[in-house]
Each structure stands twice: as structure tokens, then as C-alpha cells.
Amino acid sequence: MSLEYGASSSEIREVTQLVVNGKSYDACVGESLLGFLFQNGISSTSVNLVTKEVRFAFCGMGMCSECEMIDENGSILRVCQTSIRRNMTLTSRGI
Amino acid sequence: MADELEPLGRSSEMKANNHVVIIGGGPGGLAAAKTLARKGVSVTIIDENPDLGGQYYRRRTKGTTELVGDYRVDGTHLISSVKKLGCTILTDSYVWGISNDKRSLLVENSLLGKSTRVNFDFLIVASGGHEIQYPFTNWQSTKVMTPGMLSRLVTVDAIEPNGRRAILVGSGPFLLAVTSHLIDSGVVVDGVFELTRPYRLTVFSMLAVFFPAKCAQFLHYRFKLFSNGVKLTQGSRLRSVQDSYDGITATFDKRSGGEQVVVESQLLGVGYGFKPNSEVLEILNVERGESTSFGHFYPRVDRYGRTSQQNVFAIGEVSGIEGFKSAMVGGVLSGQRILRDIKGVKGFASMYVTLVHYLRSIYEELFAKFLKKLYRIDLEDFPLLDPEVLLCRCEGVYASELDGVLSQCESDMAYVKAETRIGMGLCQGRMCGTALGIIVKKKYPKSISPGFSIRIPFRPVAIGSIIALESEENRDYIDG
Amino acid sequence: MVNSDVIIIGGGILGAALAFELTKESIGVQLIERSSISREGSGATAGNLHIQAVHTRRPGQVIALDNVRLLPLQIAASRLWDVVEEELPEDIELRRTGGLTVAESEPQGEEILLKRRHEIEAGIPGEILASDEARRLLPELGDSVQLAEFCPLDGYVNPLKVTPAWMRAAIRQGLTLRTHEEVLNISKVGSSWIVGTSNGQYACSTLVIVGGPWMDRILSMVRVSIRMNPVAIQMHVTERMAPRLPFLVQHIAEGMSIKQVTAGQIMIGGGWPAQNLALGKTSDVSVESVIGNLSQAVRILPFLRNVRLLRSWSGALGATADEMPIIGEVPGLEGLFVAGGTYAFTFAPLWAKTLLALILRRTPEVDVSDLGVGRLMNIYKSKTSGG
Numbered sequence: 031m032s033l034e035y036g037a038s039s040s041e042i043r044e045v046t047q048l049v050v051n052g053k054s055y056d057a058c059v060g061e062s063l064l065g066f067l068f069q070n071g072i073s074s075t076s077v078n079l080v081t082k083e084v085r086f087a088f089c090g091m092g093m094c095s096e097c098e099m100i101d102e103n104g105s106i107l108r109v110c111q112t113s114i115r116r117n118m119t120l121t122s123r124g125i
Numbered sequence: 126m127a128d129e130l131e132p133l134g135r136s137s138e139m140k141a142n143n144h145v146v147i148i149g150g151g152p153g154g155l156a157a158a159k160t161l162a163r164k165g166v167s168v169t170i171i172d173e174n175p176d177l178g179g180q181y182y183r184r185r186t187k188g189t190t191e192l193v194g195d196y197r198v199d200g201t202h203l204i205s206s207v208k209k210l211g212c213t214i215l216t217d218s219y220v221w222g223i224s225n226d227k228r229s230l231l232v233e234n235s236l237l238g239k240s241t242r243v244n245f246d247f248l249i250v251a252s253g254g255h256e257i258q259y260p261f262t263n264w265q266s267t268k269v270m271t272p273g274m275l276s277r278l279v280t281v282d283a284i285e286p287n288g289r290r291a292i293l294v295g296s297g298p299f300l301l302a303v304t305s306h307l308i309d310s311g312v313v314v315d316g317v318f319e320l321t322r323p324y325r326l327t328v329f330s331m332l333a334v335f336f337p338a339k340c341a342q343f344l345h346y347r348f349k350l351f352s353n354g355v356k357l358t359q360g361s362r363l364r365s366v367q368d369s370y371d372g373i374t375a376t377f378d379k380r381s382g383g384e385q386v387v388v389e390s391q392l393l394g395v396g397y398g399f400k401p402n403s404e405v406l407e408i409l410n411v412e413r414g415e416s417t418s419f420g421h422f423y424p425r426v427d428r429y430g431r432t433s434q435q436n437v438f439a440i441g442e443v444s445g446i447e448g449f450k451s452a453m454v455g456g457v458l459s460g461q462r463i464l465r466d467i468k469g470v471k472g473f474a475s476m477y478v479t480l481v482h483y484l485r486s487i488y489e490e491l492f493a494k495f496l497k498k499l500y501r502i503d504l505e506d507f508p509l510l511d512p513e514v515l516l517c518r519c520e521g522v523y524a525s526e527l528d529g530v531l532s533q534c535e536s537d538m539a540y541v542k543a544e545t546r547i548g549m550g551l552c553q554g555r556m557c558g559t560a561l562g563i564i565v566k567k568k569y570p571k572s573i574s575p576g577f578s579i580r581i582p583f584r585p586v587a588i589g590s591i592i593a594l595e596s597e598e599n600r601d602y603i604d605g
Numbered sequence: 606m607v608n609s610d611v612i613i614i615g616g617g618i619l620g621a622a623l624a625f626e627l628t629k630e631s632i633g634v635q636l637i638e639r640s641s642i643s644r645e646g647s648g649a650t651a652g653n654l655h656i657q658a659v660h661t662r663r664p665g666q667v668i669a670l671d672n673v674r675l676l677p678l679q680i681a682a683s684r685l686w687d688v689v690e691e692e693l694p695e696d697i698e699l700r701r702t703g704g705l706t707v708a709e710s711e712p713q714g715e716e717i718l719l720k721r722r723h724e725i726e727a728g729i730p731g732e733i734l735a736s737d738e739a740r741r742l743l744p745e746l747g748d749s750v751q752l753a754e755f756c757p758l759d760g761y762v763n764p765l766k767v768t769p770a771w772m773r774a775a776i777r778q779g780l781t782l783r784t785h786e787e788v789l790n791i792s793k794v795g796s797s798w799i800v801g802t803s804n805g806q807y808a809c810s811t812l813v814i815v816g817g818p819w820m821d822r823i824l825s826m827v828r829v830s831i832r833m834n835p836v837a838i839q840m841h842v843t844e845r846m847a848p849r850l851p852f853l854v855q856h857i858a859e860g861m862s863i864k865q866v867t868a869g870q871i872m873i874g875g876g877w878p879a880q881n882l883a884l885g886k887t888s889d890v891s892v893e894s895v896i897g898n899l900s901q902a903v904r905i906l907p908f909l910r911n912v913r914l915l916r917s918w919s920g921a922l923g924a925t926a927d928e929m930p931i932i933g934e935v936p937g938l939e940g941l942f943v944a945g946g947t948y949a950f951t952f953a954p955l956w957a958k959t960l961l962a963l964i965l966r967r968t969p970e971v972d973v974s975d976l977g978v979g980r981l982m983n984i985y986k987s988k989t990s991g992g
Contacts, residue, residue: 043188043191043192058188058192059188060186060187060188060189060191061186061188061189062185062186062188062189062281062282064277064278064282065189065278065281065282065283065284068278068282068284069284069285073267073268074267078265078518078519078521079845079869080519080520080521081265081515081521083265084267085265085267085518086267086268086270087270087274088269088270088271088274088518088556089255089256089270089271089273089274089556090270090271090273090274090275090277090278091180091255091271091273091274091277092173092174093255093552093555093556094518094552094555094556095519095550095551095552095584095585096518098551104911105238106913107235110274111173111174111175111217111235112175113175113186113187113188114188222892222895223892224892225880225889225891225892225893231892533641533784534641535641535784535785537640537641537644539641539644540640540641540644543643543644543648543765544765544769546868549915549916550915551844551915553915553916578887580890580916580917580918581890581892581895581917582914582915582916582917585844585913585914585915586913586914587910587911587912587913587914588843588899588902588903588909588910588911588912588913588914589903589910589911591895591896591899591914592896592899592900592903592910594892594896595896595897595900
């Protein structure tokens with residue numbers, strides 16, 4: 031089982047710009063956000079407000095709140111419960 | 126008081142009488158919905174995920190399905206048949222509380238950012254469970270996660286293995302299932318570390334005699350580990366994880382010998398079985414069932430999933446029996462029972478279905494009991510925490526901060542919470558609550574720990590979402 | 606039997622503050638608490654320091670309190686809190702943020718103007734702000750605010766810190782703390798009070814009951830019945846956020862208090878009633894009160910709409926039948942003192958000093974003769990039994 035993010039897949043899927051903490055990526059609309067972040071080695075979803083440590087999704091099922099990010103509307107979303115939308119801009123919660 | 130002010134006739138699109146609300150669209154909830162809806166009962170399924178399926182039948186996103194195909198096709202069929210039957214499906218919807226009269230659920234739609242009331246005549250709680258954690262040094266590392274999440278990444282999200290390596294730590298049969306998924310997807314598993322010592326020849330022979338089908342599944346997992354050169358270690362306690370440039374170094378205590386085992390890998394999945402998502406049942410004052418070693422709340426249920434509260438059912442993980450098969454059996458039985466309550470017994474076919482599932486349920490329960498004995502974790506299995514261990518991930522409370530508080534608390538977890546802030550953060554103690562219970566119980570072996578008390582909202586909800594309920598309120602006692 | 610000069614029943618904020626004052630005077634004290642310290646109302650409270658006059662009714666409160674009577678006590682308590690902070694070695698997170706009381710209508714505005722006149726007489730600093738001035742001070746204020754009063758002395762203390770801090774300081778001064786011991790009976794032998802608990806018997810010459818909502822239950826052990834009106838009220842707290850709300854914000858006519866605490870969370874309270882009062886257990890939070898309290902909070906501070914509520918909880922409030930504080934010696938029962946009732950948190954250091962004076966037969970710095978026990982007593986028998 032393998033996944034192509036290259037040119038061949040973009041023909042099938044709509045590619046969009048996904049901005050994560052200021053850095054821009056090509057991503058497929060409707061793709062799992064958690065899978066995309068993991069695949070691309072983005073391991074910061076939130077920064078703990080007390081310890082200031084970088085955290086990444088931990089439970090993968092919406093329980094731990096570690097994967098909360100802020101979207102372009104200022105809304106908090108849980109990465110593990112979200113699919114990639116067009117032109118998303120995400121910032122780690124707590125930055 | 127306030128609940129007397131609530132209007133009796135509530136505004137809702139739901140038809141009055143015999144409306145069944147199911148919390149959780151996993152295997153159990155889906156089976157219940159199908160059983161009821163095909164007989165014309167009005168059913169609403171509430172699920173916090175973007176799609177039905179729960180953890181077991183979690184759907185691939187549309188994009189991923191187009192690219193790599195479907196996952197767990199039987200789930201796809203079950204979900205589509207439930208959808209075709211005309212159930213009301215509220216996804217991205219989270220039950221965060223219950224009305225004062227305990228007749229309607231308070232449900233937030235996370236996409237709309239609004240809460241509404243969902244009234245029920247019958248309630249089936251099929252809310253599942255989440256993985257139990259016991260902290261160790263640096264468990265907050267971004268390379269540490271639950272086995273469930275690792276499994277999800279390689280199956281549902283279909284990530285590329287890219288030569289990734291992982292180790293699995295914890296307890297229970299789920300670790301073997303996840304290991305199998307990881308191997309199948311091409312991730313290199315550097316070892317499986319089971320806290321207890323369940324894998325013995327005597328156990329397998331018992332399994333073979335009493336549960337031959339389950340035994341075959343076990344042997345299949347075991348063989349897969351063996352043929353892929355994955356070492357299975359029993360009785361090992363995880364002490365710490367260190368981040369390295371490209372991965373992690375995990376250090377284990379050996380229980381008997383005392384020498385440490387050090388393993389290098391890239392990712393670590395850790396979980397010690399499952400804790401029920403029991404908030405709704407607890408706030409409904411459902412009676413507790415048998416006490417468990419971790420003090421988790423399990424409801425007292427009969428074989429149909431009936432709890433001590435009239436018309437409130439609990440099935441699947443939240444009722445204490447693990448596995449998707451028994452959840453589905455429970456779903457059918459609770460559905461049949463409600464059909465009987467609503468419509469009376471009708472026909473031989475219905476009785477036959479009930480009987481078959483009843484017998485299956487007995488079998489599944491026996492097996493579940495066998496597993497519970499097999500993977501029984503004693504409090505001593507868990508080490509005392511080193512002072513530098515982060516106990517409460519959310520509020521940043523370290524084990525050292527328990528000094529003094531523990532000896533003062535007389536097993537009162539609320540006191541520990543107030544003194545240290547443990548469990549006051551965003552996850553509301555879900556990640557650390559069991560661990561604190563274990564620590565308290567180690568100090569006060571005779572105590573009965575009830576865990577943290579349930580507060581609304583069960584999870585953080587925007588204030589604007591909550592006050593969207595205001596329009597449905599009588600507002601009388603604001604003076605001035 | 607263990608003897609001491611004084612026994613305090615109740616390990617909340619009043620018990621801790623009094624234990625601290627008594628042990629400072631080298632008086633031998635035992636404190637008996639049925640569960641953990643600060644476990645009930647003292648731990649559940651919002652921790653506000655109310656120095657400007659308060660609104661007179663919680664939501665659902667039938668009898669209004671006399672907020673003018675409280676003013677001299679509030680200014681006296683305010684002075685004492687500064688001393689508390691200096692005396693205690695631990696950080697109790699006392700913050701004099703200043704507080705705004707808002708009005709949303711003309712009658713409410715007039716109520717503020719009236720209370721301001723009384724405050725001036727009592728020597729409480731403050732300032733009346735027209736709506737634009739109030740908004741300049743706090744741009745977050747909603748459109749409905751027409752008038753406000755700012756009092757620089759209002760603030761808060763972290764309730765989870767202050768009671769344990771007072772208790773630890775008292776222990777260092779010689780307090781014997783007995784937690785998880787329930788008082789079962791009280792009797793008088795000669796001039797001594799004998800307190801029987803689940804763990805033993807203790808004797809003293811002075812007995813102080815600061816049991817909050819349990820006060821009448823404990824007093825019934827000496828066959829005294831007082832008219833109490835205990836209620837469970839609820840509190841709400843949001844997730845942590847960057848500093849945004851520098852003041853305590855209250856409403857002149859509705860139960861409402863909002864502030865951002867040191868941890869960055871916003872606490873929203875105002876005495877909204879829980880569903881029930883379950884003493885010793887958890888009273889059920891009322892969803893209607895959650896919605897009511899949060900709706901008014903959003904009206905006054907609209908930015909709260911997008912902040913997430915993290916948790917709600919309830920706590921028992923040992924209110925009296927006339928909603929006023931209660932403090933003094935029980936008439937006819939020499940050496941038996943009680944204190945509690947409304948705003949016990951704000952008044953804690955004052956009540957500790959006052960009880961100390963009353964116990965030592967000195968004149969307290971504030972006159973509390975009208976707040977005594979007699980006014981609330983139903984049945985009164987001059988002699989208690991020998992147990």
C-alpha cells in the first residue's frame with residue numbers, strides 16, 4: 031500500500047496550498063490532516079501553555095487535546111478529526 | 126428549582142414517543158441502529174467523528190479512499206445500510222452534558238460551533254473507550270503516542286512506511302493487533318513489550334479447547350510476530366524515553382532481574398487497555414457494576430445492555446466488554462429489547478435473532494472474562510514515578526509535586542486535584558486520571574478510588590456554543 | 606483525651622485563618638475537619654475580594670442582603686488582606702486588580718450612584734464611569750453597559766492556595782490539625798467543652814464552629830438550632846488564554862462575577878444555583894444556571910463567546926436565613942463561638958481577628974454585635990447535657 035503525493039496523484043485529486051505555522055505545503059483536499067502532518071514530519075500541533083513544550087497528536091481519537099490547532103478563522107480544530115480543506119492556514123495552539 | 130422551569134413540551138423535530146438516541150456510531154451503535162431502524166423505529170445516532178464507524182470502523186477520508194481504496198469494507202456496508210434506513214445521523218457532534226431533567230442530551234456540532242438539545246425516549250450509550258496511560262519520563266515526546274493512533278496512521282490514514290520503526294508497549298491483546306497492522310503496512314517493529322505475563326503454553330492450550338476461533342487469531346498474530354522477527358517481551362516496565370536525532374531510546378526495568386533493557390526505535394506506542402467513556406452514564410446516576418482494579422466506572426447491565434436507569438442502555442466498550450464483535454452482539458440485543466418494549470414480541474424470526482445473539486453474548490462474555498484474568502494488571506506492576514515524570518500533561522504537573530500532598534490526601538483525589546492542578550486541564554484528566562488513581566491506591570491500598578468526578582462540559586466547549594441553548598430556556602430568576 | 610485551649614471545628618478558610626491568629630498568640634489549638642482542608646465552599650469559591658458594595662441578591666435568592674451594613678466590614682477586611690499577604694510565606698496569588706460593577710439600565714445606574722454615596726461615607730475609594738469612560742478603561746465591555754463603577758481595591762485570592770497556606774503557617778506555629786475526623790458529639794463538663802469524633806475525644810475551654818453549611822448540624826449537638834439557608838451555587842472556568850481581562854467585572858443587579866486569574870483562565874460565577882444541595886457529596890451543576898450565567902457574561906464581555914468553557918462545579922454556601930454574616934458567642938453557652946454566612950471568603954481575615962478578640966474578651970476592631978447568633982436562634986436551652 032503506497033501513497034503518491036507527486037504529479038500522478040494531483041491529476042486525480044485537487045491539490046491545495048496548506049500552510050502550517052507559516053510554511054507552505056501542497057496537499058490533497060479531503061486528505062486526512064493527521065496523516066498529512068505525520069507523513070511530512072510536522073511534529074508540532076500545539077505548544078503546552080505551562081511547560082512550553084512542543085506537543086504532537088497523542089491519542090488520535092479526539093481525547094487528549096494535544097493536536098489542537100488554530101485555523102484561518104481563529105477556530106480551534108482537532109487535527110485527528112479533520113480532513114484537509116482548500117487553502118487552510120494552521121497555527122499550533124499555544125504559539 | 127431550575128428544572129421545574131423547563132418546559133414540558135420541548136421544541137424538537139423528533140417525533141414524540143419511542144425515539145431512540147444512540148451515542149456512538151461504532152460497531153455497537155451501528156448494529157443497534159440497524160436492528161431498530163429496519164423495524165421502522167425512529168433513530169438518531171450521535172458521533173463526534175466526521176463520519177460513522179467509531180474507532181474500529183473508522184472511515185478513510187474520501188481523498189484517501191480514492192487513492193488507496195477502502196478499509197474494512199464490512200464497516201462500509203454496515204454504515205451505508207444504516208444510512209439507507211433513514212436514521213438521523215449527527216456526526217461531528219459531541220455530547221457534552223445532559224439537561225437537568227435528564228431527558229435530553231446537550232450536543233455540540235463542532236463544525237457549526239453550536240449546541241442543541243436532543244431528546245430521547247430510549248438512550249443507547251455506545252460511546253466506546255479510550256486507552257489507559259501510565260506516565261514515564263518524557264512520555265510527552267512528540268514521538269510517543271497511543272497504539273490506537275499508530276494503528277490508525279498506517280491503516281485509516283494509509284501513511285507511507287518510509288522505513289519507519291516503532292515499538293509497542295503496554296498490555297492487552299490490542300497490542301498484538303496493532304503490531305500486526307504495523308507489520309502489514311511495512312513499518313519495522315523493534316519489539317513488543319507486554320507489562321504482564323499472559324503468553325504461556327497453558328494459556329494457549331486453554332484457549333484452543335474453549336475458544337478455538339479466538340485461539341487461531343492469537344496464533345496468527347503470534348506467528349506474524351515470529352516470522353517477522355519481532356521480539357515479544359513480557360513483564361517489562363517502561364521507565365523512560367529519550368529523544369534522539371532520528372528517534373527515541375526507550376529504557377525498561379526488568380521486573381525480576383533488575384537489569385535495564387534499552388531499545389532504540391523511532392516511534393513508541395503505549396497503552397494499557399481501555400477505559401470506558403462513561404461520562405453520560407455517570408451523570409445519569411446509572412448504578413455501578415463490579416468494581417475493577419483501576420476504579421473505572423462500568424455500569425451494571427443485563428445481557429440486553431439495560432442499566433439501572435429506565436430506558437438507558439449501555440453496550441460495547443463502555444459496558445465493559447471489549448471487542449467489536451461483542452459490541453455488535455450487544456447492539457443487536459439492545460435493539461431487540463427496545464423493539465420488544467415498543468412493539469411487543471412479534472414473530473418467530475425476532476425471537477430467533479434474540480436467542481442467537483443472547484447465546485453469542487454469553488460466549489463473548491466468557492471470553493472477555495478469560496482475557497481480563499489473563500491480562501490482569503496488579504498495582505505493583507506499575508513502578509512508582511520518578512520525580513521528573515510529567516504526570517498531568519495539560520497542566521504541566523510533575524510527579525515531584527505530589528510530595529507531601531499524597532500523604533495528606535487520605536485517598537481523596539479531589540484534594541490532590543485542588544492542591545496540584547492534576548486533571549484540571551483540557552483533557553479533563555482523561556490521560557492522567559487512571560495513573561493518579563493507581564498512585565493513590567498504592568499509597569492507600571484499602572481505599573476505594575472513585576476517580577475524578579464528572580463535570581460539564583465533558584470536554585471544552587465554546588461559550589457561544591453553549592449559550593445557543595438559551596433560546597430554548599425559560600429565563601425567570603434573573604432579578605433586577 | 607487531648608486538651609487544648611481552643612478547638613476549631615471546620616477546616617475551611619475561616620478555620621485556617623483563625624488557627625493562624627490563635628497560634629500566633631501562642632494559644633494551643635486543635636482543628637478538626639471531617640474531610641480534607643478547603644474541600645467544600647472554601648475550595649469551590651471564586652475567591653473574589655469584594656470591597657465595593659455588592660449586588661444584593663444571587664439569582665434565586667429570596668431575601669436581599671443589606672449591602673450598606675457590610676461596607677465598614679469590607680474596608681476593614683481589605684486592609685487586613687494586605688497584611689495576610691505579607692504574613693504568609695507562600696504566594697497566595699492575591700491580586701488587587703480593581704473591580705468594575707456595571708449597570709445596563711437607568712434604574713441600575715441609579716443603584717450604582719446610590720451605593721457609591723454609601724461607599725464614600727464608609728471611606729471606600731471608587732469612581733463612577735460613564736459608558737464611554739468605562740469602555741476606555743475596558744474596551745472589551747459590551748454595548749449594553751451604560752454606567753460603571755471602578756473600585757481599585759477589588760481583587761481576588763487563589764482559594765486553592767490561601768487556606769492551605771494559612772493552615773501550614775498555623776501548623777508551624779503549633780496547630781494540631783486533625784483531618785478526616787468527623788465530630789459526632791459535643792458536651793460541656795464544668796467549664797470544658799468535650800468534642801467526640803470518629804477518632805477520639807478532645808477537651809478545650811473555647812470551642813469555635815466554623816463549619817459553613819454544616820454549622821446548624823454541629824450546633825444541634827449542643828441543642829441549639831439556628832436559621833440557616835444553605836445553598837449550592839456554581840462556578841465556571843474557561844481554558845487558559847493570554848491576558849485579556851485585567852479587572853474583576855460584576856453586575857449591579859444580577860449575580861455575576863468575571864475575572865481572569867493568574868493561570869490565565871477566566872472564572873465566571875455570581876452565585877447561580879446548582880440543581881440541589883448535596884452536603885458532603887457533589888451537588889449537581891444546573892445546566893440552566895450554566896446557560897444563564899454564561900449568557901449574561903457574554904452580554905457584558907462579548908469576547909467570551911469564542912472562549913471555551915473548560916469545567917463547571919458547585920460548592921455549598923453556608924448562607925443564613927437573613928443572608929447576612931453570623932459571628933459571635935452563642936448566647937448562654939460560654940466559650941462557644943461561631944462564624945460564617947455571607948462573604949466569609951472576603952471577611953476571612955477580619956473574622957479571624959474578630960473571633961480572636963472575642964475569645965480573649967477584648968473589644969473587636971469592628972462592631973459585630975448586630976451580627977451575633979441570637980438573631981437566628983430558634984430554640985435555646987441554657988444547659989447542655991453531660992453527653
